[in-house]
Amino acid sequence: MSTTQDKTKRLLKLMENDDIRELMEEIKNYHPADIAEFVKFLLPDEKKFVFSLLDTATAADVIVELDEDTRQLILQKIQSNRITEIVDDLETDDAADIIDVLPDDIAQEVLEKIDEEDAEDIQRLMRYHEESAGGIMQAELVSVSKNANISTAIEEIRAMSGEMEDIHNVFVVDKDEKLVGVLPLRKLILASPKSKIFSIMDKDPISVTADLDQEEVARIFKKYDLVAMPVVDTHERLLGRITVDDIVDIIEEEATEDIIKLTGAVDDYAWSSSVFKNASTRLPWLFASWVGGIIASVIIGMFKDTLSEAVVLAAFMPVIAGMGGNVASQSSTIVVRGIAIGSIDVKKLWQVVSREVRVGILLGVTYGVLLGIFARIFYIDVFRLWIVVGFGIFASMTIAATMGTMMPIILAKLGIDPAVASGPFVSTTTDIISILMYFTLATIIIL
Amino acid sequence: MSTTQDKTKRLLKLMENDDIRELMEEIKNYHPADIAEFVKFLLPDEKKFVFSLLDTATAADVIVELDEDTRQLILQKIQSNRITEIVDDLETDDAADIIDVLPDDIAQEVLEKIDEEDAEDIQRLMRYHEESAGGIMQAELVSVSKNANISTAIEEIRAMSGEMEDIHNVFVVDKDEKLVGVLPLRKLILASPKSKIFSIMDKDPISVTADLDQEEVARIFKKYDLVAMPVVDTHERLLGRITVDDIVDIIEEEATEDIIKLTGAVDDYAWSSSVFKNASTRLPWLFASWVGGIIASVIIGMFKDTLSEAVVLAAFMPVIAGMGGNVASQSSTIVVRGIAIGSIDVKKLWQVVSREVRVGILLGVTYGVLLGIFARIFYIDVFRLWIVVGFGIFASMTIAATMGTMMPIILAKLGIDPAVASGPFVSTTTDIISILMYFTLATIIIL
Structure with a gap:
């Protein structure tokens, strides 16, 4: 080909x-x-x-x-x-x-x-x-009564085959139109034409109601390895079917949404929309971050005296805030994605927090020592200053790991989508706390 | 249920x-x-x-x-x-x-x-x-000669049905075992038992060779809405088949990999690995960022005199670097994901760059004016200073959008996975350039 x-x-x-x-x-x-x-x-x-x-x-x-x-x-x-x-x-x-x-x-x-x-x-x-499941299902499906026989099912498939791209299963209903079984074509082919449907169908078919969110529907497809799934109403009457090709699109779509939300960038139409529309979808997230930056600048303004005393402190602000921001975004990405795909067990969330905090401490100590040594060698001959710098980055990274892990978990527990809210909130808060701790420490030690 | x-x-x-x-x-x-x-x-x-x-x-x-x-x-x-x-x-x-x-x-x-x-x-x-396709395929499949008739195909299905969970298609081969067609079960059911396979099969079946990367395989499933696909060798002889349930897992896996790589966090086993392993997978990315931070601190050190002259300049560093970092990560995320899922047309990449740069300028002007006004009202009574601050954030955001868009494109053209390399490179470079421009401008205007 x-x-x-x-x-x-x-x-x-x-x-x-x-x-x-x-x-x-x-x-x-x-x-x-x-x-x-x-x-x-x-x-x-x-x-x-x-x-x-x-x-x-x-x-x-x-x-x-x-x-x-x-x-x-x-x-x-x-x-x-x-x-x-x-x-x-x-x-x-x-x-x-x-x-x-x-x-x-x-x-x-x-x-x-x-x-x-x-x-x-x-x-x-x-x-x-x-x-929702109703929004992605199609009305076309093949259904037969459980008392029908295989020949009837085949006639039903023939009748519908002009209207449907592909048929994977025959859905089986009782006299009240309630879904009671599903018959994969493979079984149908191997059965004798006279067999009754109910004697060879798979009972207890997996189905969803029309109001279920598509992300949940995708999870069920994935879990049970389905190719097509029936959608029912609250009385279990058959409404439509969902096929796996739509699920493949949804999984990719949802993953993209999560990625984009994490950076607060733009919606689904990012790749085709106009400059102005694109800029405007990015403004709110950036605004949250701008407000955070302004708060940081007010805090730094409060420490003007400390800064005048040791201007070199300013030189380490970017690395301290930057490393904190990186750790926070790593931690929150891991947690958001873990919750989304179900690899983090919701019952064991606090274990995750505890582990991430320890990771943060380990990273903080490593870079605290590294930065302290760098400061000592290249810059500062005052012992107290390199303690401030080293401890500053340690505190920033530890707090960042803690915040980055806890924020999505708290948001998820509050029923807020962690993907959309974690990004700006975590990075801004981490920035502010890091700077506050850094200058407080500097003020105590230096003045 | x-x-x-x-x-x-x-x-x-x-x-x-x-x-x-x-x-x-x-x-x-x-x-x-x-x-x-x-x-x-x-x-x-x-x-x-x-x-x-x-x-x-x-x-x-x-x-x-x-x-x-x-x-x-x-x-x-x-x-x-x-x-x-x-x-x-x-x-x-x-x-x-x-x-x-x-x-x-x-x-x-x-x-x-x-x-x-x-x-x-x-x-x-x-x-x-x-x-690869070979790594995810299974050997179990139903194949028949194109000269066989429907009854033979049904016998073949019967023979295999104990060994396979699900059968969607019968693959059709010629006398040299070359794949020449595919027969969906629906067609098989509706055909007369005496029909020859070649007269009702779908010709030119979509297939892949065993060495194709699984991400590419997933893209083909998605594009052609497949449920099962044959894998062939270089002589088009049938080797195995891939089913859509595995593809669903792969799409989710690949999306997760992309997300995790963008923040440089950790590999697939993030959720179960030990604290030390987790920390060590995050170290390299953080180290790149640390080196960037150190370079930034050296640059700031070079502008010590400017800083001593106007300590308040330090107060605006976090907001300027932070906003640049955010814009850069938004832009690179959009491009990386767009390339991954194919919504950005590789031929039109420079159009994307041009659009993102214009978005960056628009955002830069907006926040430049906002920050200039804020600086004027709350902080600084020196006209020249709020020009520096406003222009600083404008330059930072514009450069960030440009870098954030171009970096993944350049990496992709060089054959380097843009997801893994964009994150650290873009944010670090943006930081350094922003700070350099900010202080250069400040030095020119103030001193």
Whole structure:
């Protein structure tokens, strides 16, 4: 198989040479994900043009693979009846995503023109929170009564197979439409056509309710190694199914969110949004940090006399604050990520704190001695000063490790997302406390 | 379905009351992942005891779900012939993972006692790099000749179904064992038993070679929404298959690695390793940062005269360096993550740089003005000084955004992992340049 890059290059070459007939021939053999990759590289007008060459089924497959910006651009440029055709061809969860970003009047028009049952399903899906099980499930699934036999299940699969990309399981319901089992296709293939479903199904299927957060849903997929999972209402009636390909995207999305939140940078659309939008999403976090810096400067101002006495003290401020900041961000990253992926056992959190504090002390002693020696050799001939510097970095690093570990744990216990709040809070507080301790110590020892 | 926590609590209660018979009854109905969860909560001796109650098949299912520490503990405590039974029951990829952590003599003994063909497969898998496609694939798969018919494929599935947890596809090979197609079970179910495989299979299946890095494999799964993918040798002969449940773990693992690397914290085993090991993995990164801090202190030392002239300049150092550090880490995080998940187009990297620099200028102007005003109101009555402070923070933030964006890009172009090197390098360099500019400006304007 040739790589996506090769494929993209070949298509771009044809595009350049205006060889549209050959381009269309080539595209026919490509996976929708590869076509989407190619479209990403084109200019806006070219995107629209290439998209117009695709038949409806391919256009539908490609549009779900496009990034949000390109998708938006194309949706703005095509006629509403072509949008209707495309939406009609999509699975309900993807259709709901598309309709969600259309202007209200066009969304209304599309919903009126597509298959009535699909329209109802789509509107039902759109009522769930975007990041809940209901928001990521699709209405398409294969279900049979537990009293049916294998042949009936096969007929049901045949009936649905035009509407669904992939079928992994048949869901089994009782007479009240309650979910009672699941039948993997492998078992279905090996059973005799006359077998009753209930005699070969897996009982007690793992399912979730529609309101469950997508992060929790992903955790369940991961834990039980699932490929598709049924979503039920509070009476255990079948509502839809979630497939693992969406879970893969969610896990990556959630991890990225955590990373970005830890530095207070920006939201999901970081890579495509405008300079102004990007700057403004970063302002609040920076503002918190600015306020912290201002407080630090007021504190330093209070120690003006100590500083005038020994100006060299200022020279060590960056290394003391910097090392504290680094240790704090290491500790809080470890804890935030550990909580997120479940590798830190919530019951044993205080063990984690105790261990991190000891790590902080060990690091603090190491760098305290190192900095003391450096100060002694290169700078200061006053014994008291290098004690201040060495002890200053030790205190800063120990406090940083403690704060960095405890802050996310406390925030998590308070029900605040530790990823979003830990970053600014920890680094700012560590800065202020480090500087306060450093100058207090200096004042006591020097004056 | 009751939650895992409920299940764990119920089992712990039975354990406490020494009601072993009831405990064994309960465990029978539980998913291996739930049993593993329960075992995690026990004391070492209890872990060993509960594990000894499990029949071989359940023990095998449970051991793959355990965290590395618990698994290691249990493997040390059980007899080698029980290990043999368990390994014999595992799929080859899981078996290879277990044998990998056994002492050499026991590993040898186990390999000699299990099914010979399995032993060969396992040893073959163990030769691949742990983080390559070969290292994560399993030998178990269903393959048929393209000239076979559907009934043959079903017989093949029946023959393999005892050895494999789940079957999603039948792989199709030609007479030279080359992979030529893939047949999803859905298609197989709907076809007539007499149909020839080649007439209904999906041609041009997506596959990878055994040496491909697991991160790249995960990207292909994600891009093409795969559930299982064949691994081939350089002659396109079928070697094994990778399933999506392993990919889910890998995506989370890789994201965690990136996060941890960005702060230079620790490796995969952060949550279980000792204080000393934990501290020592963090030392090098902190040392780079310490050297940077020392350089900064030398620079500040050079500007001692300027500082003595206006001690208040020291008060603004933390806010200037801190804001620079924050902007730099935001910018580098965005770029590192964008490259990792592919949302930043490598061809358009310089557009990203240009945008981030403009963001930096915008943020720099905002905070420059803010800090200048603050300095004017609360502190300094000398016009020249608040110009220095305002311009200092502007310069620091602009440089930080530029450095933070360019550094990971340059590292990536040089083939160095940007996640691991960006953190320390960017923050240290930003610190030094900010301070140098701040004091140079101060010296020019004040003296």
